[in-house]
Amino acid sequence: MKKIAGVLFDKDGVLVDFHTTWGPATARTIRHFAVDEDQARALAEAIDFDLTAERFRPQSVFIAGTAADTMRVWSPILGAGTGLREASFWGEITDRMTTEGAECVSAPPEVPIALRALRAKGLPLGIATNDQEDSARQQMTRLELTALFETISGSDSGYGPKPGPGMIDAFADHLNVDTARIVMVGDSTHDLHAARAAGAIGVAIGTGPATLESLKPHADHTIETMAELPGLVDALNLKT
Secondary structure (H helix, E strand, O other): OOOOOEEEEOOEOOOEOHHHHHHHHHHHHHHHHOOOHHHHHHHHHHOOEEOOOOEEOOOOHHHHOOHHHHHHHHHHHHHHHHOOOOHHHHHHHHHHHHHHHHHHOOOOOHHHHHHHHHHHOOOOEEEEOOOOHHHHHHHHHHOOOHHHOOEEEOOOOOOOOOOOOHHHHHHHHHHOOOHHHEEEEEOOHHHHHHHHHHOOEEEEEOOOOOOHHHHHHHOOEEEOOHHHHHHHHHHHHHOO
């Protein structure tokens, strides 16, 4: 029996180019809701986002956090500026970010090649992202990759966000296998801590905002890009 029974992916920074997708999407969202330039810059600074360069700083809450984390730091700014705190208003912001994220989404060229190579090996694939599930589905649809995934889970899918193990546990349960046979590929410590908490195999990838060097202490294995993943899976299976 092969060791690896399924591969689970974080989305942003792994399947999706983080900066070229969320940089312009976030800038558009901020400018849509801000009442003036001062408020736009305040919203950007609150999430460590360079509005001019349309680029996130490494410590941004947006990188590994959830939509709720972003809303938490934006709430005082938008509430003071507009007087709107209703849940429907936050829903409008989330919907706008989802729409912009789908319109701006891009993926490194090696991603679909690697995914199809893994599927050719008979491996089920899944997504476990701290983004919302609908956002992930819209982006995968735009990239024409949805059919490659057995499951797509977000922080609002009912399993909890990472670094909790819920989404990994759910994927293993879906496949009816032990979590030790699941590979979790991620570009943040949240992803790798989730893998460790679930007892899965944590693979750090160097295509996201964090440096691969900073992720190595938290990972079981490291790869520079997705192009290396099918070979790593083969190597892990040879060790069984």
